[in-house]
Amino acid sequence: MNQTKVIITDKLTKRFGGFTAVDAICFEVTKGEIFGFLGANGAGKTTAMRMLCGLSFPTSGKAMVAGFDVYKENEKIKQNIGYMSQKFSLYEDLTVKENMQLYGGIYGKSNAFIKQKTESILTELDIKKEANVLVKSLPLGWKQKLAFAVAIFHEPEIVFLDEPTGGVDPVARREFWNMIYNAAATGVTVFVTTHYMDEAEYCNRVSIMVDGKIEALDTPHQLKQTYNAGSMDDVFLKLARKAVRTGD
Amino acid sequence: MRTLKFLLQKEFRQIFRDPAIIRLIFIMPVIQLMILPWAADYEIKNIQLAVVDLDHSSYSQKLISKITSSKYFQLAHYSSSYESALEEVEHDRADLILQIPPSFEKELVKEDKAQLFVAGNAINGVKANLGAAYIRNIINDFNQSIRMEWIQLPRFSAQTQIEVTSSNWFNPLMNYKYFMVPGILVILLTMIGANLTAINIVREKEIGTIEQINVTPVKKIQFILGKLIPFWIIGLFVLTLGLLIARLIYGIIPAGSFFTIYAFAALYLLAILGLGLLVSTYAATQQQAMLISFFLMMVFILLGGLYTSIDSMPRWAQIFTKFNPVSYFIEVMRMVVLKGSGFADIKYHMLTMLGFALVFNGWAVFSYRKRS
Amino acid sequence: MKQFISFVKKEFYHIFRDRRTMFILLGMPVVQIVLFGFALTNEVKNSRIAVLDHAKDNESSVLINQLDASKYFDVQQIIQSDHEIEPIFKQGKVKMVVIIPPSFQEDLRHMNKSSIQLIADASDPNVANTLTNYATALIMDYQKSITQNQKIPYTINTEVRMLYNPQLKGAYNFVPGVMAMVLLLVCTMMTAITIVREKEMGTMEVMLVSPMKPQLVVMAKAVPYLLLSTINIATILLLSVFVLEVPINGSIVLLVAASILFILVSLSLGLLISSGAESQQTAMFISLVALFLPTIMLSGFMFPIENMPLPLRTFSNIVPAKWYYNIVKGVMIKGLNVFGIWKELLILTGMMLFFLTIAIRQFKIRLQ
Numbered sequence: 008m009n010q011t012k013v014i015i016t017d018k019l020t021k022r023f024g025g026f027t028a029v030d031a032i033c034f035e036v037t038k039g040e041i042f043g044f045l046g047a048n049g050a051g052k053t054t055a056m057r058m059l060c061g062l063s064f065p066t067s068g069k070a071m072v073a074g075f076d077v078y079k080e081n082e083k084i085k086q087n088i089g090y091m092s093q094k095f096s097l098y099e100d101l102t103v104k105e106n107m108q109l110y111g112g113i114y115g116k117s118n119a120f121i122k123q124k125t126e127s128i129l130t131e132l133d134i135k136k137e138a139n140v141l142v143k144s145l146p147l148g149w150k151q152k153l154a155f156a157v158a159i160f161h162e163p164e165i166v167f168l169d170e171p172t173g174g175v176d177p178v179a180r181r182e183f184w185n186m187i188y189n190a191a192a193t194g195v196t197v198f199v200t201t202h203y204m205d206e207a208e209y210c211n212r213v214s215i216m217v218d219g220k221i222e223a224l225d226t227p228h229q230l231k232q233t234y235n236a237g238s239m240d241d242v243f244l245k246l247a248r249k250a251v252r253t254g255d
Numbered sequence: 256m257r258t259l260k261f262l263l264q265k266e267f268r269q270i271f272r273d274p275a276i277i278r279l280i281f282i283m284p285v286i287q288l289m290i291l292p293w294a295a296d297y298e299i300k301n302i303q304l305a306v307v308d309l310d311h312s313s314y315s316q317k318l319i320s321k322i323t324s325s326k327y328f329q330l331a332h333y334s335s336s337y338e339s340a341l342e343e344v345e346h347d348r349a350d351l352i353l354q355i356p357p358s359f360e361k362e363l364v365k366e367d368k369a370q371l372f373v374a375g376n377a378i379n380g381v382k383a384n385l386g387a388a389y390i391r392n393i394i395n396d397f398n399q400s401i402r403m404e405w406i407q408l409p410r411f412s413a414q415t416q417i418e419v420t421s422s423n424w425f426n427p428l429m430n431y432k433y434f435m436v437p438g439i440l441v442i443l444l445t446m447i448g449a450n451l452t453a454i455n456i457v458r459e460k461e462i463g464t465i466e467q468i469n470v471t472p473v474k475k476i477q478f479i480l481g482k483l484i485p486f487w488i489i490g491l492f493v494l495t496l497g498l499l500i501a502r503l504i505y506g507i508i509p510a511g512s513f514f515t516i517y518a519f520a521a522l523y524l525l526a527i528l529g530l531g532l533l534v535s536t537y538a539a540t541q542q543q544a545m546l547i548s549f550f551l552m553m554v555f556i557l558l559g560g561l562y563t564s565i566d567s568m569p570r571w572a573q574i575f576t577k578f579n580p581v582s583y584f585i586e587v588m589r590m591v592v593l594k595g596s597g598f599a600d601i602k603y604h605m606l607t608m609l610g611f612a613l614v615f616n617g618w619a620v621f622s623y624r625k626r627s
Numbered sequence: 628m629k630q631f632i633s634f635v636k637k638e639f640y641h642i643f644r645d646r647r648t649m650f651i652l653l654g655m656p657v658v659q660i661v662l663f664g665f666a667l668t669n670e671v672k673n674s675r676i677a678v679l680d681h682a683k684d685n686e687s688s689v690l691i692n693q694l695d696a697s698k699y700f701d702v703q704q705i706i707q708s709d710h711e712i713e714p715i716f717k718q719g720k721v722k723m724v725v726i727i728p729p730s731f732q733e734d735l736r737h738m739n740k741s742s743i744q745l746i747a748d749a750s751d752p753n754v755a756n757t758l759t760n761y762a763t764a765l766i767m768d769y770q771k772s773i774t775q776n777q778k779i780p781y782t783i784n785t786e787v788r789m790l791y792n793p794q795l796k797g798a799y800n801f802v803p804g805v806m807a808m809v810l811l812l813v814c815t816m817m818t819a820i821t822i823v824r825e826k827e828m829g830t831m832e833v834m835l836v837s838p839m840k841p842q843l844v845v846m847a848k849a850v851p852y853l854l855l856s857t858i859n860i861a862t863i864l865l866l867s868v869f870v871l872e873v874p875i876n877g878s879i880v881l882l883v884a885a886s887i888l889f890i891l892v893s894l895s896l897g898l899l900i901s902s903g904a905e906s907q908q909t910a911m912f913i914s915l916v917a918l919f920l921p922t923i924m925l926s927g928f929m930f931p932i933e934n935m936p937l938p939l940r941t942f943s944n945i946v947p948a949k950w951y952y953n954i955v956k957g958v959m960i961k962g963l964n965v966f967g968i969w970k971e972l973l974i975l976t977g978m979m980l981f982f983l984t985i986a987i988r989q990f991k992i993r994l995q
Contacts, residue, residue: 063626082474086472088470089470090470092463094462094466095463096462098269099462100272100273101265108261110471113258141272275906276908287920290939291920293936295929296931301934344790370785371786372786374788376791377789378799380792381671382931383792384670384671385757387787388757388760389760392760392763394783398783416740417735417740417742417767418740418743419743419745419766420742420743423747423759424716426752429749429756431752541907541911542817543645543651546651546816550651550658554659554662557663558662563667563668564754566671566674567670586719590717595717
């Protein structure tokens with residue numbers, strides 16, 4: 008198993024004043040992996056992810072994403088990643104098609120590519136009829152699937168998903184994870200934060216953050232064995248109980 | 256370049272889908288230009304005069320009828336008590352009091368001189384001042400005619416006479432609307448431009464869409480240009496609409512060239528939109544952005560020379576107006592529209608505005624952060 | 628009642644934690660009063676003029692000096708020919724040109740008469756009018772000074788006094804106006820936007836499901852702004868008296884009471900706007916069009932209402948700021964007592980009740 012490492016962090020740290028949100032985390036993510044990033048609210052997941060995406064400056068430590076340095080080559084990283092935030096952030100006053108067109112254009116894709124890719128996504132999500140409908144009139148579950156499709160529209164190496172399934176029903180979540188698997192199968196690395204423990208089971212490897220530090224990192228199977236737990240839920244509870252911080 | 260095209264497409268789609276913005280762009284300027292110049296009529300006429308006549312002589316009657324027959328004055332009150340006249344002023348029913356003392360006629364005839372008293376309600380200084388000046392002129396005329404009656408006109412005047420003639424250029428009909436309409440047009444452009452852009456970026460911040468843009472390789476300058484260009488075009492459109500209304504309703508045809516107006520307006524819009532963007536990069540919420548831009552607008556507009564002369568301001572305030580883009584545009588609009596000034600006349604204004612545009616936009620690009 | 632207080636507390640936290648907004652809300656009136664109070668004046672003075680002196684003799688230079696020495700004029704340049712007049716007007720360098728004829732001195736001495744021509748830039752008709760008047764008066768003074776030995780028979784002297792504001796300070800007019808604008812901005816616009824913001828964010832629903840009456844939920848949002856505006860009134864009055872030296876001639880209690888009444892009117896107007904608007908942008912749009920501009924234009928503080936055509940004069944009666952402006956002017960500057968302003972007070976009270984009733988009804992309808 009000598010696969011390329013697409014994310015490498017070394018003592019990556021972020022402080023806000025006297026508060027250390029992310030405390031010297033070290034981990035590596037391999038190409039094509041579905042990497043779960045778990046933690047209670049306020050554990051520092053989102054902050055860590057924002058540093059990797061180039062939305063936030065690290066205070067110290069190193070990080071390479073898609074082979075680029077987060078300090079200096081931040082804009083090159085952006086060409087190679089996709090991002091979906093926990094707040095739904097497609098333009099609600101644009102149509103489904105227009106949103107895809109916009110993001111395709113921003114990433115410098117050709118018109119032919121945009122056209123063909125739009126067609127294939129519309130078919131895949133089975134929303135051909137809604138192509139010219141304003142995004143704000145779609146149900147939440149559809150919006151989230153659409154947001155994911157847009158995040159990987161430009162075929163990035165890595166896609167970052169920040170609590171992508173918040174607030175949707177179990178069926179929609181299931182469908183959403185199918186999309187993630189399909190994407191991973193094409194070689195996209197998926198970096199996903201969540202606090203649904205059943206979702207953690209779908210990941211290849213899982214890291215659990217407590218109070219800004221990574222407390223555990225392994226495959227779900229190994230983690231359950233190490234902590235002698237029946238489910239990921241139990242693993243999480245055992246670790247999270249140590250937390251001092253609460254809530255965002 | 257291609258990225259910019261996509262960003263522009265997005266902005267235009269969003270703008271034209273928002274009914275509030277459409278109303279702001281199309282309806283507001285039309286209605287306001289139709290109404291405001293009528294409200295902003297500062298031409299002093301119909302000065303309400305209260306006369307306190309303690310003389311009741313034929314001269315006092317003559318004087319009163321001479322004053323009230325002029326187009327400036329209306330007799331609002333006539334009595335023999337100063338107190339009752341003052342009460343009229345207190346209730347804003349009179350602006351000016353003329354008091355004719357007892358034995359006015361007798362003194363004038365017997366002692367060669369007489370006294371009149373005028374009191375103006377100076378809360379509105381302009382009106383009081385102009386009213387007093389007008390009434391003085393009329394009294395002077397009256398004085399002159401009385402003199403004529405008593406002294407037979409001499410062949411050769413022993414008294415030195417300087418005849419003063421005056422002419423009014425550029426607006427010989429003294430139409431106040433010619434003065435106000437170009438100024439109001441500037442205010443409209445400013446409010447639409449600055450407010451719309453100020454809110455725009457903040458709105459994306461509040462909704463969260465800006466984050467999605469920030470993880471893309473879009474450059475800062477592209478993003479800012481994408482915001483700037485649509486409102487720049489809208490601004491020029493509103494200007495065209497405004498000039499059309501000025502022509503159709505008020506019959507104002509610029510004495511100078513349209514090219515000069517548009518060239519300056521193009522620069523001005525860049526500057527004012529840049530200011531709006533600057534506000535929006537600093538504000539965290541739409542509420543903050545609106546508050547800041549309202550505040551700035553109020554200061555800029557009131558100190559922009561729309562209706563109070565900048566020359567009359569104290570020195571420090573005049574220096575302040577040098578940093579007020581609105582005052583430049585108001586001045587230029589009036590110069591070009593009324594006096595026909597050309598590029599050579601406004602080159603200093605053009606250069607200054609270019610400076611504003613560069614500073615505001617440069618600052619906005621600089622302070623807009625994709626990363627926190 | 629206890630619930631109401633806890634809601635009000637929450638609103639205070641919202642406002643006080645947003646330091647930037649707080650700072651602007653409290654600092655704005657200070658900046659405006661000082662800036663406008665000192666900078667804005669209705670008086671026309673220091674106007675830049677040019678002189679075309681064809682005579683270039685002693686008398687002409689005496690006259691030019693007299694013009695320059697007056698506070699009304701600032702002789703910017705002496706020009707040499709008629710051709711220069713139009714360009715200096717077009718460059719906006721001067722507002723009037725005084726033309727002194729050749730042989731000015733000779734004419735005066737030998738023929739006892741001469742003539743002077745004034746050309747004013749009438750793009751601003753009022754300034755042109757005023758300048759012509761001032762210049763004529765100054766030339767007449769000059770004429771008197773050279774004829775002082777001759778006695779003129781049958782002379783009427785006119786003594787002019789300026790009531791209330793002998794120094795013709797702009798502040799007397801602008802302080803009442805700025806008070807009205809600041810209160811409207813703080814009370815109406817801020818209240819409207821805060822409520823609409825909660826609607827947009829969905830937090831409004833959370834509060835509406837609480838056991839408190841919806842009207843009270845909305846009212847609680849207005850209370851902090853009531854307090855903020857009261858502070859603003861205090862700041863404005865203190866600044867006007869001690870910095871701008873505008874006196875309070877009437878009763879200060881009456882002035883404050885009337886101001887609080889106006890605040891209540893503005894707050895209810897804000898509530899009314901928020902009940903109709905669905906987005907912050909719409910709320911801002913309505914505030915801008917329905918409040919800000921009519922207040923500036925139709926309250927009488929910038930432009931005399933009596934000059935307006937009848938439809939606008941009629942319309943100005945529904946602008947609350949007009950009545951408040953009259954009250955402040957009356958009480959503060961003219962020193963009127965409550966009997967002098969009862970009509971205005973009554974109208975404002977009526978407006979407040981009217982706005983409040985509709986706003987509350989609208990909220991009820993929305994909930995059903």
